[in-house]
């Protein structure tokens with residue numbers, strides 16, 4: 001049977017540095033059948049990312065199915081009682097399923113990381129994780145004065161961009177204000193954060209079927225929404241791969 005996640009033999013890799021010290025890479029032509037990856041994802045219903053769809057005004061109040069990745073994505077947080085806007089002013093959805101077919105992609109990214117001098121392993125080498133996002137054209141989405149949810153990940157993160165027309169990519173920031181993460185603030189309650197709290201260090205540029213891999217633990221980062229390109233009926237879509245440092249005592253995965 002065809003593996004939709006088969007790797008392209010004709011990839012090209014370009015390396016760079018953020019702030020002259022943190023290596024990142026672009027891997028172009030990542031999948032052999034990127035159109036089929038998209039078709040596959042379109043045939044599987046994504047879930048609301050984290051809590052979502054709780055408003056009566058939601059664009060889609062479909063019930064959430066069980067989240068396979070609760071421990072990794074803070075969905076066990078206690079409710080704050082504040083309004084969650086996912087499904088109202090924006091829709092932030094995520095595929096989360098397991099497939100052995102994704103193993104070669106994780107192994108390849110792992111090897112690329114080793115080549116960059118980074119010894120990290122996949123958080124879960126069978127996890128297929130997407131980000132699917134669009135937003136409503138509304139003053140609430142004030143991208144002129146704010147950045148979308150700068151956050152940190154567990155370690156190196158890879159994103160494979162799957163839009164053939166994309167002007168966003170991923171911004172990498174230096175956080176200039178006290179870090180609100182871990183405080184009582186949730187992404188989908190206050191996703192837009194004031195620009196003056198961040199210095200933009202780098203934009204990882206999007207390209208269809210391009211993987212970017214960078215240190216998501218060292219740097220705050222987030223999608224670069226700066227105009228109405230994804231306001232309306234076009235969904236920004238990528239696949240995400242998370243890595244972390246193997247801790248003593250961790251079972252090999």
Ligand SMILES: [Fe+2]
Nearest residue numbers: 152153157216
């Ligand atoms: Fe991230």
